[in-house]
Amino acid sequence: MKMDLLIHNVRVCDDQPLMDIGIKDSKIAAIEKGIEASAVQSIDAGGRAVIPGLIEPHLHLDKAMLHRRLPASLGTLDEAIRVTGILKSKQEREDVLDRSRRVLDMAVQNGTVAIRAHPDVDLIQGLIGVETLLQLREEYKHLLDLQIVAFPQEGILKSEGTYNLMETAMGMGADVVGGCPYNELSWDDARRHIDMVFDMAQKHDAHVDMHADFSDEPTDQRFACAAYIAQKAIDTGYQGRVSLGHVTSLGALPPEELKPIMDLLYEADISIVTLPATDLYLGGRKDDKNQRRGLTPVRALHNAGVNVAYSSNNVRNAFTPFGKADMLVIGNMLAHVIQFGTPEDQATVLDMGTKNGARAIGIARDYGIDVGKQADLVILDTYQVADALLDIPSRSWVIKRGKITVVTHHSCDIHRRGL
Numbered sequence: 001m002k003m004d005l006l007i008h009n010v011r012v013c014d015d016q017p018l019m020d021i022g023i024k025d026s027k028i029a030a031i032e033k034g035i036e037a038s039a040v041q042s043i044d045a046g047g048r049a050v051i052p053g054l055i056e057p058h059l060h061l062d063k064a065m066l067h068r069r070l071p072a073s074l075g076t077l078d079e080a081i082r083v084t085g086i087l088k089s090k091q092e093r094e095d096v097l098d099r100s101r102r103v104l105d106m107a108v109q110n111g112t113v114a115i116r117a118h119p120d121v122d123l124i125q126g127l128i129g130v131e132t133l134l135q136l137r138e139e140y141k142h143l144l145d146l147q148i149v150a151f152p153q154e155g156i157l158k159s160e161g162t163y164n165l166m167e168t169a170m171g172m173g174a175d176v177v178g179g180c181p182y183n184e185l186s187w188d189d190a191r192r193h194i195d196m197v198f199d200m201a202q203k204h205d206a207h208v209d210m211h212a213d214f215s216d217e218p219t220d221q222r223f224a225c226a227a228y229i230a231q232k233a234i235d236t237g238y239q240g241r242v243s244l245g246h247v248t249s250l251g252a253l254p255p256e257e258l259k260p261i262m263d264l265l266y267e268a269d270i271s272i273v274t275l276p277a278t279d280l281y282l283g284g285r286k287d288d289k290n291q292r293r294g295l296t297p298v299r300a301l302h303n304a305g306v307n308v309a310y311s312s313n314n315v316r317n318a319f320t321p322f323g324k325a326d327m328l329v330i331g332n333m334l335a336h337v338i339q340f341g342t343p344e345d346q347a348t349v350l351d352m353g354t355k356n357g358a359r360a361i362g363i364a365r366d367y368g369i370d371v372g373k374q375a376d377l378v379i380l381d382t383y384q385v386a387d388a389l390l391d392i393p394s395r396s397w398v399i400k401r402g403k404i405t406v407v408t409h410h411s412c413d414i415h416r417r418g419l
């Protein structure tokens, strides 16, 4: 069989010999030692490590790169929503496209092959986030897959008219129904918000992806709704079709209260997407000593069998003034914060940035380095897979559906004086 692309001498597993990967019709056709087949194009990876393409399950493009326009000084969630709201009211299409492309280009260069984007859908910026993403989904389709969430950042009941806008967004081609129950005025409204999100998702046969539980404390139920959402997913037959971002208040629960919620999340097959850059930056702001890390309890969730992924969330705005859409950078930071340091733990974090993310956005079936899977691969400028999070190496080659999309050339010579 003639291959479209043949990758020679690549490290798939650290405890196995170097392999060749043959790609045909955008899929992995063979993973063997010394493949003899001819190929249209070939790469010699020179023993470098390969990982499946990185996945960003939770990214805001329409609000990215606003950090110098109206800097936030307090660093609280309320301030971030308020400051970004002012800027959102002035959104212009070409500017949104320009800032979104800057982030997408970084993501592609950093080996990301799929993104679930969460554009705000509200009365402040209307549908400009969805419209621009529909254009970008087409523009970037050879480089990465873009899913679009209709995300009601300003609430649904609190902001009348948002539900209809979300319906319009779904009709225009958004893929996923979003939610933001913490931004309602009462727990009753937050619950109704969640119910409405599920109603809309069922109507469109779409996945659900909500910003849930964004608080240091579980005392305000609006910010502690993971259990309600999990039960709702079970009752509606939505197991495996719901992802939740942040879910930080679970980190404040004692183990005996956390356990039944984690069991429910597991039963509902809900993916938890931790967003460490934002959660670390905004969380624990009122603590004047022993400041909290403000993250969801990743190790406990992982041990309970819950699918945990991570993502960048925001890139350079009032929610997160840093970031370059690099999943290995975020993974390295996450590993520190959640104290995942052993070789096994580090491999788990790498999974969270790859296959767990794929599961969180519903693309796991075609994903991974196996024969028959879609050829979305990143060859790293390092020689062991286990060094991915340690080296944060250059992405030497990025491959999307069997086509090379990024090549990074290296020319670094260190001249040691006296040697």
Ligand SMILES: [Zn+2]
Pocket: 058, 060, 118, 211, 245, 313, 314
């Ligand atoms: Zn978010």
